[in-house]
Amino acid sequence: MIPNPYRSLHCNAITAAHVGQLVTLSGWVHSARDHGGVIFVDLRDREGLTQVVFRPEENAEVAARSQELRDEDVLQITGRVERRLTGTENPKLATGEVEVVVTELLVLNRAEVLPFQLDRELSNEDLRMKYRYLDLRRERMSRNIRQRHRITNAARNFLDEQGFVEVETPVLSNPTPEGARDFLVPARLSPGKFFALPQAPQQYKQLLMVAGLERYFQIARCFRDEDLRADRQPEFTQIDIEASFVTQPDILNLVEGLLAAMFKAGRGVDIPTPFLRMTYQEAMDRFGSDKPDTRYGLEITDMADVFAQSGFKIFRSTLEGGGVVRAINAKGFAGITTGQMIRLNDIAIQAGMKVKQLAFIKVERDAQGNLEYKSPLWKFFEPSEREALIAKLNVEENDLVFFYAGSWQEACDILGRVRCEIAQMQALTEGSTALNFLWVVDFPLLAYSPEEQSWVAVHHPFTRPKAEDLPLLEAGEYGKVRAEAYDVVLNGYELGGGSIRIHESDLQARMFSVLGISPEEQQVKFSHILEAFRFGAPPHGGLALGLDRIAMLVAGEQSIREVIAFPKNNKACDLMTDSPTTVDFRQLRELYVQSTYKEKRREEAASAETAVNPPADS
């Protein structure tokens, strides 16, 4: 820091070594303690706290003025560093051995009483957002924002060292036919036409590969006009990466190094690499999710061998019809409450369960001390099945086993959701500092969408089919084709994903056709990329990481709003600036745009009525 008239040091930097020196500090009144004679003020700047002391015998005029100081006033003080009186050192403070005896006081700005106290947590998120600039003054927020900077910086440095070149791609670009809803921007100079804000710089970064850049990255703002969540904002930041002449393992290794560098910079931890790698099929079979949280067990077990010949008709017929019978053993959860049981069933129904209740077995000891298998289906099982089931699921006293019989997809969806909920009920991740990174690979290339009555890309239309599955694509067995696609997952959160791309024009055109995009539409929307691929496009691939989520997990926060300086609320509004806002007619006219929205008149009508008929009493 270069000293200037405002300060010679930051508030955290004063030590016993400065005793006797004259220093100047600037900052905020963190707390003021008036003892009638002597007055203490904890002065805070972004680096820390120092106690400054006002004594009447040192400077009566300054001491008198110091009595007027209130929390969050902005001060500049000059004073002499002194060792604190013996017995009054404060070990909780980095600067607790010393204090500054003030000789000059300049009040740079007064602060009114704040709408909330900075030294207490507050639950009112509207208020935090309305006064976000005050919320950000709080230590937790300031720590998060600065930690995010370190993480971003580490990513930039790491990628730079690996030969990646940062390139800015346009924010004003074209709408995308698939995927999330776009934010649109009217194009004044092309009347009647629109830009869209990018959901990702996907096509541009692939074109940079055609351009021969070979290694690109960008800390890119992306936009998606979809509903929000604790881990989803309409504008968010991706670390976007693309490289040429690379294979899938190259990308995975690179990203492991990158994440290790980011977590080292952000949290000081060393992440072991390589990460666990798991196929999509395995993730779904074992965890019912393509972003499994492996900090706890509760794995899904396939029960086909146990029930293939079962006398219990529902299980046997499901298996004979090509379905699955699967189970989760919730160890030690026989004490589940009725409320919890209802909640699990609700979740299962929401996830697509066709019946009203999850089948279960509850294992408890009865009054005689015998193990009792409380279950609506126990009586249907042969002794041999019971034995096999107990052995396969390692069923013991106090366990609670859930079953689902149905299609593979249903079993994954339902048991996957139930698994997460049980873990939450049992507080299995409480206090855990585990960082369970893993890769999910071999995603399916395509999925059938009943709503759109067509095949859609699971990842995106530029994803490369696995070479060995190309015959399946040609044979029209779209559901069986696997992609050169991969997601990186941490503790049940998808941190990012990517793929090796298609670089051949004809394969890309074939892919568009499979997705139901006609040759004419391909020409209109994708001619630039199809054409580019005819001029010597190198094999390439890449990935994008969600920087906000990473920053959230590094900070140990539950919401990405805690690591974004000015986030939007649930309804995508900024309560501080009251954005979005209406614009006047002239502004719209210039853009050749007109709103079709009709404001609801109810409020007006209601207020008019109360004006005509005021309350009768009083």
Next chain:
RNA sequence: GGAGCGGUAGUUCAGUCGGUUAGAACGCCAGCCUGUCACGUUGGAGGUCGCGGGUUCGAGCCCCGUCCGCUCCGCCA
């Protein structure tokens, strides 16, 4: 679009079976206090119980509607 939880002092919250003047802590204001650091101490101010309607002798509490916030589902290639 759907479900759940919440909305009481500036803030965080309590408020019993529907029953007297709606409480506490912190903060705020004023006084006292020369070694505190969550200073202490004395006193004081501060409430449209989100809003509207209903039930009732009586509503913060019950019912209906509505607004706002958060969480989740749908959605997010």
